[in-house]
Amino acid sequence: MAATEKEILQVRELTKSFYGVAANDKVSFSLRNGEVHGLLGENGAGKSTLCSILAGLYRPDSGDVILNSERIRFRSPLDASNMGIGMVHQHFKLISSFTVAENMVLGLNAKSRNISLGTVEDEVRELARQYGLDVEPSAHVWQLSVGEQQRVEILRQLFRGARILILDEPTAVLAPQECDRLFEAVRHMVERDHSVILVSHKMDEILSNTDRVTVLVGGRNAGTLRTNETDAAELAKLMIGSDHLPKLANKSLRRFVESTPVLTIRDLEVIGDRGTEAVSGASLEVLSGQIVGVAGVAGNGQREFQQAIVGRRQISGGSIMLRGRDITQLSSRARSRSGLAYVPEDRLGTGLASGLTLEENLILKSYNEPPYSHRGVLSTAVITAAAEKLVKDFDIRGARSGMPVSLMSGGNLQKAILARELSRPHDLLLAASPTRGLDLAATASVRQHIRADTEKGGAVLLFSEDLGEIVELSDLILVLAGGRIVGSYTPATLDISELGLLMTGAKVHN
Amino acid sequence: MNDTVLVLSVVSAISAGTPILFAALGEITTERSGIMNLGIEGMMLVGAITGFWIGVETENAWLALLGGALGGILLSLIHAVLAISLRVNQIVSGLALVIVGSGLSAFWGNSGDRPTLVQTKTGVRFDPIFPEVIRDLPVVGPVIFGHDPVVYLSWVLVAAISYFLYRTQTGLSLRAVGEDPGAADASGLSVTRYRYVSTLVGGFGAGLGGAYLAIGVIGTWAAGLTAGAGWIAVALVILSGWRPWFALLAAYAFGALRSLGFTLQIAGIGVPSDFLAMIPFIATYLVVIVVSASPTRARKVAGPAALAKPYSREAR
């Protein structure tokens, strides 16, 4: 790669606090010209905060940002953009009702160049070709898949002449094939002398795509290393400050899988948001003690499938049985009561009530049952005690009393949902991308909790775009493509390359 | 031919609809930036009294109109500071504006040694701009050419705002701020600036509408003379799907309803006027129901996604 020793961006002792808690605590860090610099750290370590400061979105409390040996102070993202720094946020910043081209011109100085959408579209097509990031500039953003939206975000920064690109957990939302394409584009960028800051939780991604890597721990820089002089073990040690990573359960110690079906779905048909069929005639069965993993590229009906199971979306055909009982007509609350636990993909939207405190969220599904309330009055002491126990058991960090959960980091939110769902009596756990965006330790602990759940005879239906996760956890792997179950594997019959093909919707003859 | 009931009704519908149209155009601009200002009624009243008073003092209808618009802008500035800078709940702030506006205008209209304000016919008015020959053409004469210049100004404004919103980059930016201020901010747009300016444009429209109502349509001042026109404008914004040309049509339809009330009264037909007054709101209900029944239609004419949501850069 084209990395040189010349430092184009330096950060000195940057501190940023939210509500009195330091998210960045005297962080120092530097970016060299033409390098890909990885940023690793547990959930809440302050990675997004650091990136947002560099992108002009957050103002630091103290410390300096030095760009090309000049001390700078951004007053707004526009300043950063004008100085050639562009960020692709963890949550995209696109206007979904606008077209790709319209998003591109947004905020560009209209006087400096006479912009017609037609020429913008042409320029974007050309850029897209150069970097291998194909998108259709005249499409509306809401029509695009998450991967395409991300390409739009990256192109937009390039279009504005960004020299430094900050990618905050870009692969968290991508399917494996799309990740490869992304890194291909990143290589094109450094070849053209751009520098890239890459945030990721996935060790192998960091190891194979960066020149250097910085580890953040509790808002401080725990060390910057050359990637080719380090390895996963060393980085993990830096990250969690100890050598023992939580051991993953041994795969060969299989649990006893009973043959009683917990969830039986027959010929499920669901209509999607755009009026077309999102799930067409899917059937599956999850047995007691079994983990069934559904692999697939996002946008192939996963969301609608899950919503149909939990009762958040009307089905147009088929049936759903939980422990032999037809729950097709039940409300989502009734389904939850009859033993359905749900860890949704969308943490703050459907998973948690963002304005309530952690304590309140932890009892969100049982607040009206004893012992949490009596005759409509909440028993605060019981609730606090229960919440404290869950916080300890699931290692949920960063909550303070009275603070809305929306201020917690993604990983801790995920642990909170899992804690709530698993602590209630349930037969089936429906989990969607449960470790998306989680750090190593959190990922291991979430998977451990899911596994432990089946040891007590629970059944798990797991949707995930992370193929590694599906393979690691599942006793049965199904492939969902175009709203149909197109493949089924046990660990013994698993053929990864065939599965990958099926995921893309290709026909496989065997 | 030109004094058939139909032609006369259309003419009076246009006249009665114009003040509402101004107010709705302003509010469309405001809401497109994500700020909801329910205080139109208050701003119209302040616009009406300011316009009326300046009309009496200067005997110049145009100055009166301009003064009314300024009155509306000043009142909307209160809302802008509260809603944008201080992030007060926009519904609360807007409702407060109605009360402030009604109070201020009533007080001012009665105050001190100028009780005359209440009774005077201003004598200040707008005259038709086209010569009588053209105005006497059958049908198109009164319907198209018979109006005073302010009506034509409103047509120009409809076209201008529509062009601005959909054809200019600033309009695109304004809509972006209303759709997703976080994304707009990250794109380098100043959310605060866009929202301030469009809130003031809302005040301008409402003030202009109020002033025209007082001098151009009714011709006298009475406390509370808007009689709910501001609320109709609020409904109209929703009904039009935040689109200027539809606002024009709906404003004239509501104008027709308003004048129908008078016509029926004169004709001695006993439709309770309270019932007629309800129709705009019932129509809005119906449109909202019909629209939301179809997801595709709902997407097309939905309001700005971030409407009435305060924005703060570092909050999440």
Ligand SMILES: Nc1ncnc2c1ncn2[C@@H]1O[C@H](COP(=O)(O)OP(=O)(O)OP(=O)(O)O)[C@@H](O)[C@H]1O
């Ligand atoms: N806008 C904000 N308001 C309040 N607190 C915030 C805000 N942004 C971040 N924080 C807090 O700062 C800390 C660091 O958050 P940050 O999002 O930077 O972590 P991260 O390393 O990106 O984590 P993750 O891997 O989960 O994305 C967290 O405790 C978070 O709750």
Ligand SMILES: [Mg+2]
């Ligand atoms: Mg983050």
